[in-house]
Amino acid sequence: EPCRDQDLGLFEVTKRDGAARIGRFYTRHGSFTTPALLPVVNPNILTIEPMEMWEEFGIEALITNSYVIWKNEKLRECALEEGIHSLLNFPGAIVTDSGTFQSYVYGDVEVSPEEIVQFQREMGVDIGTMLDVFGRPDMTREQLEKAVDETAERAIPSLEMAGGTLLLNGPIQGGLHDDLRAQSAQIMGLAEGQDKGFAIHPIGGIVPLMEQQRYRELFRILLASRAALPPDRPVHLFGCGHPMLFPMAIALGADLFDSAAYAIFARDDRILTPEGTVKLESLQEWTFTSKSLFGYTPDQVRSMDDKARCRILAQHNLEVTQAELSRCREAIRSGTIWELAEQRSHCSPQLRDAFIWLQDQLSEPDEGPVGESVLRLISSCDPLRDGGEPIGDDIEYRPHILHMHALVATRWRVPGSWWDSSTGNPKRVALVEGASPPWRHSILQEVMASLVEEPRTVVMIATPLGLIPFSLEDVSPWCHLVGPDDMWIGEYDDEEIQASLSEFGLSGIPVTRISPGEADESEADNFESVQDWLDRCSIVDKLAVLCSVHPLESCKITKGISVRRSRTKRVINVLSDGEHVLSPRLTDGGISLTLAGARRLNELHTSPPPKFGADFPDEVFSGIPRICIIDDAIPFVGKGRNVIHGYSLGADPHLIPGQPCLVVDSNGSLVAHGTSLSTALDVAFMRKGLAVKVREGAMKGV
Numbered sequence: 001e002p003c004r005d006q007d008l009g010l011f012e013v014t015k016r017d018g019a020a021r022i023g024r025f026y027t028r029h030g031s032f033t034t035p036a037l038l039p040v041v042n043p044n045i046l047t048i049e050p051m052e053m054w055e056e057f058g059i060e061a062l063i064t065n066s067y068v069i070w071k072n073e074k075l076r077e078c079a080l081e082e083g084i085h086s087l088l089n090f091p092g093a094i095v096t097d098s099g100t101f102q103s104y105v106y107g108d109v110e111v112s113p114e115e116i117v118q119f120q121r122e123m124g125v126d127i128g129t130m131l132d133v134f135g136r137p138d139m140t141r142e143q144l145e146k147a148v149d150e151t152a153e154r155a156i157p158s159l160e161m162a163g164g165t166l167l168l169n170g171p172i173q174g175g176l177h178d179d180l181r182a183q184s185a186q187i188m189g190l191a192e193g194q195d196k197g198f199a200i201h202p203i204g205g206i207v208p209l210m211e212q213q214r215y216r217e218l219f220r221i222l223l224a225s226r227a228a229l230p231p232d233r234p235v236h237l238f239g240c241g242h243p244m245l246f247p248m249a250i251a252l253g254a255d256l257f258d259s260a261a262y263a264i265f266a267r268d269d270r271i272l273t274p275e276g277t278v279k280l281e282s283l284q285e286w287t288f289t290s291k292s293l294f295g296y297t298p299d300q301v302r303s304m305d306d307k308a309r310c311r312i313l314a315q316h317n318l319e320v321t322q323a324e325l326s327r328c329r330e331a332i333r334s335g336t337i338w339e340l341a342e343q344r345s346h347c348s349p350q351l352r353d354a355f356i357w358l359q360d361q362l363s364e365p366d367e368g369p370v371g372e373s374v375l376r377l378i379s380s381c382d383p384l385r386d387g388g389e390p391i392g393d394d395i396e397y398r399p400h401i402l403h404m405h406a407l408v409a410t411r412w413r414v415p416g417s418w419w420d421s422s423t424g425n426p427k428r429v430a431l432v433e434g435a436s437p438p439w440r441h442s443i444l445q446e447v448m449a450s451l452v453e454e455p456r457t458v459v460m461i462a463t464p465l466g467l468i469p470f471s472l473e474d475v476s477p478w479c480h481l482v483g484p485d486d487m488w489i490g491e492y493d494d495e496e497i498q499a500s501l502s503e504f505g506l507s508g509i510p511v512t513r514i515s516p517g518e519a520d521e522s523e524a525d526n527f528e529s530v531q532d533w534l535d536r537c538s539i540v541d542k543l544a545v546l547c548s549v550h551p552l553e554s555c556k557i558t559k560g561i562s563v564r565r566s567r568t569k570r571v572i573n574v575l576s577d578g579e580h581v582l583s584p585r586l587t588d589g590g591i592s593l594t595l596a597g598a599r600r601l602n603e604l605h606t607s608p609p610p611k612f613g614a615d616f617p618d619e620v621f622s623g624i625p626r627i628c629i630i631d632d633a634i635p636f637v638g639k640g641r642n643v644i645h646g647y648s649l650g651a652d653p654h655l656i657p658g659q660p661c662l663v664v665d666s667n668g669s670l671v672a673h674g675t676s677l678s679t680a681l682d683v684a685f686m687r688k689g690l691a692v693k694v695r696e697g698a699m700k701g702v
């Protein structure tokens, strides 16, 4: 099915997990889901027929080389006469490369940049590629600058030649230089022909790095390039097709891969697995099976003639590649793509080295484009997840956990008043040790007793991921850690505790330790007031940490609160002056606002609604993030329809995917509230797909 005219070349993100995204790209030969592998088809040697790829392997888009076709008179004439889809007998989207790789291998090509784009257009290609200049990693900086400049100079003439129907790849060059990669990304991202800009940005010049397994440099290049690329276009890793690399590349924002590996490896009797490559010659049993190999033994495959063996191994390799991409997409859906990358990092020492380098970047980002990209990756992760969080050596570097820790470190504050209505600085910290979640059951009595004894007590919990305030006890990831029971035995020494407390602004305050089973029932009289205060603290702290609402403001909202509890004593509704304003989310400890709650939070905003291009006040508590929409969208969104990309005037920069946000008009009046599915950058660039999943419109009954 061809896409609608207005969707041609658009990229829609349907699910994201940090920089990783599931998307759909629209062409005249159907839309295809990303992350995807474009199998390389050599029109001279069809190891697997394109139609078989479509019918048997679920391949929605493939890539072939326009220069190879152009060079061969018979193929060229046939392609021009019948079109590329008929030549290859493939009904899906066809991507073509331009001959740049041939110029890298053979030194030159005999075609001009305009000619090869014209040829791709005339063959009816869906997504062509301009003739970029291959920047080898071993080139001097001057040579690489020249490759970037020359590629940039060819960009506009190529886009002009492509016209309105041929979508075009705008490759990024720059070798190993972060600044050149970012510069190339910036120029290519901004380039506009009369009809349009580039549709996809492949990262070029990386094949030599993959051949030499220099993965650290490969991922560095991906990060540096992404820092300056518009988020509304897929990013393609040119020549990367080993499934072992997919999870890490996808976690860093790669959307497309292409490779002839499935066929080349098969010709060489090599078998792909998600964990590496194995040689057929040494196998007695399959280490990784597939539909293609099922029913055969390695011996039987070895005894096949060359053609049959190559075919069956190529089919297996393609199956494994597709299966790993399915696994990656599922991991994005379940919020575990980083965990999958973590697992795959153990497949090769070079990959592990790259992963450890990435973890260093996540905890201490470099200055410059790589660091910018890493910070953007962390801040675009939904910090909350439902479901278990398996403990492991690398856990503290998982981006959503780093995000949660950063939010708590910057937005959590010591309570402004205590359960007995006293005010002033805390007198002590009560540190919960040796208790496992749910802490509201395992340690509540001891916490209450401690607060009764000294009302000005800040209660903190020792978790394997560090100390957390008791008010966030039901928040993931801390309450969902999965591991051996003994992980809850507090193992922090005094020095570590002091260091951690100082990050919460609690330096120099005496610490008492409390453990399960030490409760003193005698003070039970005051427990109700203490419980009410704990409930308020939890709401105030969650509004601060997850929604950027100033604690003093939330204190006003929670002043007259009452709560409704479930049979298991969990707060399910929070009412302020009798009005239901929010509900804690039981699955992940987050917050679900009601319309009344959204109205109250919107009233706290004193600054004008966000506008793209305007300056934003740089404050810790900027209020719940807002998206400002155009007037035309108000009647729909106000009645509860979702906010669609392309209808916004601005978004607050602290918008977090997965967390609550408000939708307002250009006067700042509330139109709706919901869950953001995007970052502010996405809202500024994307033209298709959902920006906000609306919970309730503010003009429902109007």
Ligand code: GUN
Pocket: 097, 098, 099, 100, 101, 129, 130, 132, 134, 135, 171, 203, 204, 205, 206, 207, 238, 239
């Ligand atoms: N295939 C592999 N690398 C490249 C590259 O840098 N540019 C183009 N056009 N194709 C490639």
